[in-house]
Amino acid sequence: MTDTGMETPLTKNIRDDRTPMTIDEYERAGGYQAVRKALSDMSPKDVQSLVKEANLKGRGGAGFNTGMKWGFVPMGDDAPQPKYLVANADEMEPGTFKDRLLMEGDPHSLIEGMICAAYAIGASVSYIFIRWAYHLSAGRLRKAIAEAYEKGYLGKNILGSGFNLDMYVHVSAGRYMCGEETGLLNAMEGKRATPRAKPPFPQASGLWGKPTIVQNVETLCNVQHIINNGADWFRGLSKTDDGGTKIYGVSGRVNRPGAWELPMGTTAREIIEEHAGGMKDGYRFRGMLPGGASTDFMIDEHLDVPMDYGEIMKIGSRLGTGTIIILDDRTCPVGMLENLEHFFAQESCGWCTPCRDGLPWTEKLLHAIEEGEGEPADLDRLEAHCTWLGPGNTFCALAPGAVEPLQSGLKYFRDDFERHIKDKKCPWR
């Protein structure tokens, strides 16, 4: 990785060509120390409190305090058994490729984070739910898991602590909904990946009806560092209130698309201009989705907002996965939105009405506008869809995510929409 001079706990082990460390190399680099420490010196509740204090927020998109989430898992002797931990490595959010970096480049880091997390919640079985396209990651993880078993970090009575943990790689059969944590549970159970109602939360009734924690890959990769270095250190990595570093990424017409570990709260301007090398020649920045396809557009005026959970929320978007998708001036925003809504409509699970039938309608409207067949009232209809598909109105967060880019697109690129309708054609064609 490029040396930024900053602390990069998540990526420090990752080589430029991403060939992963063997377990010996990993151990030599300080790996599995956190497992030793947690298992010998800390109670599960200690780990939970420490992580909570570190203010590690879920990196899968929702940004919920991880330690707090663990606190809802029933503990003690009469807690239902077995409990499960699942690493959410589905990463199907368009524009997102950060978890792949971690798994390809440093599989042991995920495994170590998972062992620590499993210990904290008393889970005895863990799965890495990985999307099918990540053949390379899956292979490397399998190999690393085998190594970890061999060294006694996994299996029965780990390091003589009495703690048992099995770990398996589960390859998804492909659906965006598999990334939604309850859809993921259904997928793992061999069912249709439709979401489950919450409550009851997976912490109480998850995989096979047992207490379960689903956590994003990047989230998990932080845990061992918190255990090793403490909550204060972790919070100190960040420029803002949300603890730690963050893997940010950029795709689109920039000079150096890629992903970098930076302090939480780095601005989009810094990320795009310094790390991604700025816009490609002949392309101008028009807007960006800050954290995957299901986040609201940010435009020029937002480039200096610190990219963290709280700050981006204030300007009406979400950090999401922290991987930026850039809209340039030679790309039609209506076309881009049509592409996005096509994705969401296709990936709707078909369970709830607004999402199943509302999103295809949205896509059809955008298609009509893009093809020069739009009508002025279509914009009202699009607005209405943005309202009615909002949070709480649909069964899960897919549809609310789907309308985030649309509602902000309608706000920031309204002229473009109107031109399409007035000229009866796409100005970019």
Place this chain on the structure above:
Amino acid sequence: MPYVYIDGKKFEVADGQNMLQVALSLGFDLPYFCWHPAFGSVGACRQCAVMQYKDENDEKGKLAMACMVPATEGTRISIKARQAEEFRKSVIEWLMVNHPHDCPVCDEGGECHLQDMTVMTGHTYREFRFKKRTHRNQDLGPFINHEMNRCIACYRCVRFYHDFAGGDDLQAFAAHDHVYFGRYEDGPLESEFSGNLVEVCPTGVFTDKTLKQHYARKWDLQTAPSVCHQCSLGCNIIPGSRYDKVVRVLNRYNREVNGYFMCDRGRFGYEFVNSPDRITNALSRTDRSSDFEQVDDNAALDAARKSLGEAKGIAGIGSPRASLEANFALRELVGQDNFYSGDSERQKTLTDEVLTVLRNGPARSASLHDVEQADVVLILGEDLTNTAPMLDLAVRQAGMTKPAHNAKKIGVDHWHDAAVRELMQGERGPCFVATPTRTKLDKFSTRALRASAEDITRIGFAIAATLDDKAPAVAGLSDETLAFVEAAAEALREADRPVVISGTSLGSRHLIHAAANTAFALCKEGNAAELAFVLPETNSLGVSFLDAPSVDEAFEKITRGDIDTLVILENDLYRRIDRATVDSALNRCKRIIALDHIMTDTTGQADVVIPVAAFTEGDGTLVNNEGRAQRFYQVLSPGKAPEESWRRLLALAGANRRNGTTLDDICSQLFDTFPAFGDRLRIAPGARFRLVHQRIPRASHRYSGRTAMTAHINVHEPQPKTDPDSPLAFSMEGYHGKPPSSLIPFFWAPGWNSVQATAKYQAEVGGPLRGGDPGLRLIEPRPDAARSYFQPEPKTDSSGNKPSIVPMYHIYGSEELSSRAAALATRMPEPYIAIPSADRESHEVSEGDMLSLTIGNREFQAKAVVRDDLPTGTIGIPIGLGPFVGIDPNASVEIARGVTS
């Protein structure tokens, strides 16, 4: 009981409910699709959206799905809030995106929940201007028509069919707006409950194929409250007729009996009333070798009367498939001493035993609803799916009792359907099944055991003895059997509401005793255990109340020459007693007068055949297996079909009768004669009952057919017939409020044209009908009765090498009348003889061989099927199929060797 607020008003509501239930119970009109009172909430359709507020200061609120909001103390919602209304309108608009505009030709039209909800939300103007997606429809067999384009993806169909009823051949396929509900490949739906899809589907995806053949506007149907005649459970139904023809049967809600559902035999078996074999004219002949001649009704009655007058000795043979009134009228005609129950001696003994056990023992007879609530179920010897299908469905619900209780412990209410199922992961309450052959409930049960009738009996006795050491023990059980006994006893001992289910299908009186002992043993120390017995026919138990001798006794008298004239009421004796015996008895009779609605082998032997009403054409009372007396009413207008048997019999009695000839007349006599039937007016109001001086109309206000019906012949509107027997009117005029529950001819409420209107007739959705569910329980247990246990029979010596019969039942085919229904008949298996695979070699038989077999002294032929689930030393006989009628399960059976083809 928590207080909740709806649109600012405070209401006290029952515990453990959700806000949709609460709102509907309180009479609010809140639209919904995916929620169903019987299978709870999943929050998928988003139609029941309301605004929810944190407290009285919260003015903003948030949208929430009422079906997913627990009605806990202080819950505040608004149904009227503009935002909620707008959202609900949008939901309909989305649902209509792909819904076709085929309402004029849609089979659901007029009772479509989607139509109602569309109107209710006020979505009237379409803005979607793109192409609709289309689907291919499937051939789902003779019962259900499939029109997938109408689907609104509420998931109710799979939730009913798969989750609730345990069927595994209907599913949701694909994803996003391509979701498809159907089978993996075309073919008849395998579930015995598939017909309920017609009512469960809120639109016209799954519709009644038998109705489709006589398509009619739903509001043009003439309907009446009725009771299914196709097994002993007596599900409540609503047959609908148009142009003097019955065109369909719908479920009629009775929470204690069938609730929201019924089985396919009941729903589609009605078609026998339209069978070409119906007797529409009186028939007469001078001698039995000649053909019948159609005669005038009065001529037939005269001929019958004359025969009765000339008779040396008369026997009136009643029928367990006829109403109490019909049986009683026959008894009146021939006199108490000459009246026979219509059951064979063999069956009568069994039915009487059931009645005795339920009347004199401490265990209560279970209604279907009671079975649903049971937490542990023991089934001894009944293949419920085929002998009493709705009991199968009830047992499946009982399986959820315990898991739902466990879910409650982590705060998941039972209505939170998906969450309960996710938590329980297919775990079910204990259910033990011991039957001779495989049953569909095996897969569902905790433990299923294959055993002969005799061994099942011993199992029952052994369980009782394990539960109470005062109960007589049995020795010599195999290890497998012992394990079953112990597991069942342990579960039953722990149960709060155990139910023991058995019946007469295997023909064993000892089996009834065994079931009784188990239940009695469970009843000790004030614990309640319930008993459910399956009987063969719709009025088996009712006839038993009449306390008359069996057909066999009549036959004996015939043989002795004491009887030379028979009056046979709605009874095909050949289905009860072996052919040779019936033949010889009938041949000895000088005159045989048969009353029936359909030609049978017995009517074929008569001298005079008097046509009578089928159940849709007349009124009467039946007693179901629970001991519940229930009234059914005429659907077709008088004059369109023959009169009821009882009316015919009263006419036959003619001048001798001083009393009147209405249902009330015969009923009051019947009830006076048999005080066990209690107060007739508690079963249903008498004919003089009026609400606001008005009768209860058999057709809704929307009925358009009456004035136009004969417009091509006559512009005058025909005068509706008056009904002398009930407070129901053969017209759309009358009282349009809610009638007493036993008189509900249709469920219809303002704005609610589909079966979902049922909610408006309940005090609380999913609860009893207002004023109590229809029917009167005639049997109550004697909790304090000294428990006297039955003694087991000594183990018979099975070393003899004659095989024994295992009676095998088929939902389609074993019952007499439904086998004559056109669609249903296509689902009947071919007659067969089942050979245990273990005995295949010793019998030298292979699958498909034509086998010859003697049962008693009659020879039968059918193809062999080899079954691995039949106990060795037995032969399976499909009761009711083809020649296999009148079989005594205890008769000896022998394979005539060497008959192969």
Place this chain on the structure above:
Amino acid sequence: MLSQEEKAEIDKELSHVPTKQAACLGALKIVQAHRDGWVTDEGLLDVAEYLDMSPDELDSVATFYNLIFRRPVGRHKIFICDSVSCWITGYKEILEHLHKQLGIRPGETTPDNKFTLLPIPCLGICDHAPAFIIDETTYVDLTPDKVEDILKEYD
């Protein structure tokens, strides 16, 4: 009938999970891999029987997912990312080029049964868009020229 090999692989999946059904997607993928890249009715029935599911239950799951193929496919599957980053950086061009070269549109298979072209959501390689995966090999930073060379590898 499942082959011994298929059974062994499915059994391994089964050893990771507490219920048979949980292995069903894995099993379908195994059968698909062993049998021409798609799940025939026969394959579906085999798996259903092995896992104690009804064919309807299994197909309900199978048809939900993107990666279980219930229709014939070519020997090689080209999974071309049609999501936003690839779309911005030239997905359409690549698609057009594939059409020119292979004569097939999305969802179609070449007449020689060599390739099936399947547009698929984001492959997680957005920093090297546009991209596609052929079978299990990932190709990134695609240009029409590059596509031509890549396809030659499959001659």
